[in-house]
Amino acid sequence: MKVLKFGGTSVGTVESLHNVKAIVEACPDRKIVVVSALGGITDMLIDTAKQAAADDISYMDRYTAMIERHIDVVMGAVPESRRAGTLGLVKNLLNELGNIYCGVTLLKELSKRSLDIIVSYGERISSIIVSNMLEDAVHFDARKFIKTRDNGYGVQVLDNDATHAAIAETIASDPTWHTAVIGGFIATDDKGDVTNLGRGGSDYTAAIMAAAMDAEQLEIWTDVDGFMTADPKVINDAYVIDHLTYSEAMELCNFGAKVVYPPTIYPVYHKNIPILVKNTFKPQERGTLISTQMHASHSEREITGISSINDTTLITISSFCMVGVIGVNTRIFSSLSRNGVSVFLVCQTASENNTTLAVRTADAELATKVLREEFAKELASGKFNEIIAESGLATIAIVGESMRNNTGLSGKLFNTMGTAGINVRAFVQGALEINISFVIDATQLPKALRAIHDSFCLKN
Numbered sequence: 179m180k181v182l183k184f185g186g187t188s189v190g191t192v193e194s195l196h197n198v199k200a201i202v203e204a205c206p207d208r209k210i211v212v213v214s215a216l217g218g219i220t221d222m223l224i225d226t227a228k229q230a231a232a233d234d235i236s237y238m239d240r241y242t243a244m245i246e247r248h249i250d251v252v253m254g255a256v257p258e259s260r261r262a263g264t265l266g267l268v269k270n271l272l273n274e275l276g277n278i279y280c281g282v283t284l285l286k287e288l289s290k291r292s293l294d295i296i297v298s299y300g301e302r303i304s305s306i307i308v309s310n311m312l313e314d315a316v317h318f319d320a321r322k323f324i325k326t327r328d329n330g331y332g333v334q335v336l337d338n339d340a341t342h343a344a345i346a347e348t349i350a351s352d353p354t355w356h357t358a359v360i361g362g363f364i365a366t367d368d369k370g371d372v373t374n375l376g377r378g379g380s381d382y383t384a385a386i387m388a389a390a391m392d393a394e395q396l397e398i399w400t401d402v403d404g405f406m407t408a409d410p411k412v413i414n415d416a417y418v419i420d421h422l423t424y425s426e427a428m429e430l431c432n433f434g435a436k437v438v439y440p441p442t443i444y445p446v447y448h449k450n451i452p453i454l455v456k457n458t459f460k461p462q463e464r465g466t467l468i469s470t471q472m473h474a475s476h477s478e479r480e481i482t483g484i485s486s487i488n489d490t491t492l493i494t495i496s497s498f499c500m501v502g503v504i505g506v507n508t509r510i511f512s513s514l515s516r517n518g519v520s521v522f523l524v525c526q527t528a529s530e531n532n533t534t535l536a537v538r539t540a541d542a543e544l545a546t547k548v549l550r551e552e553f554a555k556e557l558a559s560g561k562f563n564e565i566i567a568e569s570g571l572a573t574i575a576i577v578g579e580s581m582r583n584n585t586g587l588s589g590k591l592f593n594t595m596g597t598a599g600i601n602v603r604a605f606v607q608g609a610l611e612i613n614i615s616f617v618i619d620a621t622q623l624p625k626a627l628r629a630i631h632d633s634f635c636l637k638n
């Protein structure tokens with residue numbers, strides 16, 4: 179049994195759907211095909227909903243464009259014998275969607291629940307199209323078995339037990355199918371209301387299915403050749419990493435490289451199911467295989483890959499009164515988490531005089547406000563110094579299992595930065611020694627990536 183997931187670009191046009199058909203039909207195994215919405219449709223569903231709620235009548239144009247796009251794809255991709263039937267199903271769903279938009283305009287209100295219902299149409303429709311495009315495929319409604327629950331902060335997260343139980347009762351216990359097709363991303367909560375697994379969540383659906391069905395492999399078919407050694411937009415000789423361990427993939431995908439949605443790794447790692455990342459448009463390429471084993475050739479390399487993001491803000495909380503005081507960091511992180519701010523890098527020196535956090539620049543204003551409120555008394559009394567936020571920064575992470583116990587590696591990294599004339603503003607290496615992350619001025623990012631890529635022999 180295999181699970182094959184196709185992203186939005188792969189199912190986005192008639193031509194790309196022909197590739198999908200060829201890839202699926204060339205795989206003789208019993209399989210579940212998980213699909214995203216047609217490329218760009220989720221964004222369009224959301225934008226149209228916002229327009230409708232703002233009583234902007236031009237939402238009708240976007241809605242009409244979505245109808246036309248789906249009809250064109252049915253006409254071009256679904257074989258004639260099933261075309262009329264598919265068109266009927268798709269038009270029904272689009273009509274329902276139109277009625278919901280109408281309701282949103284009348285009420286001039288777009289609740290989270292309505293938006294979740296609206297975005298679900300992307301995958302509901304694409305999965306019906308793909309199942310009818312393929313020969314002998316059976317469609318299953320993912321809303322019946324991908325279950326979510328509220329995590330206590332108003333965010334829907336996977337309800338693992340309920341999902342596994344529902345999969346066992348539905349798709350897993352049905353022996354009649356050889357190729358099953360489901361929409362990714364979409365789910366329902368315990369009340370049966372439509373929810374989802376978050377933007378990019380179709381990969382996660384595929385991983386959940388692979389784990390629940392004990393698949394022998396999870397294939398993620400996308401529009402890039404695999405994980406790259408560095409951002410190819412910056413480093414033109416960056417190349418595809420043929421093999422990653424689960425830990426390396428986790429380190430790389432959580433940050434910078436948007437190849438796989440980060441929650442995807444855990445369910446399959448847990449069951450030791452390999453992930454193969456492949457390009458739908460170049461199926462002959464090897465792609466990236468993610469598994470437990472470190473590939474022999476990689477042990478000679480000092481690092482496996484570099485990831486980077488250029489929107490970084492550093493926030494520093496400092497005081498001469500923090501030393502030895504227990505609970506300052508608890509207050510920092512509790513207040514940020516209550517406000518939904520994610521921190522991706524943390525530094526505290528052994529002097530305990532200051533803690534520096536890195537957040538996305540979009541979160542920086544909120545983070546600073548929250549921290550100033552949390553420590554208002556200490557700031558007013560002068561016990562704490564003014565909380566400083568510095569933006570215009572970038573973060574780089576170098577990643578690799580072979581970094582562990584490799585003496586001199588961080589020395590070499592800082593030497594490389596020094597030789598390139600780049601000032602390192604903050605850095606962290608966890609004791610797992612699989613990732614060193616550091617922050618520099620954003621304008622220096624291309625130069626820093628180039629210097630690391632060259633000096634760590636990431637050239638092919």
Ligand code: ASP
Pocket residue numbers: 185186214215220221300362363376377378379380381
């Ligand atoms: N269609 C959803 C999104 O665009 C889920 C996915 O594509 O993975 O976020």
Ligand code: MG
Pocket residue numbers: 185186214378380
């Ligand atoms: Mg996607």
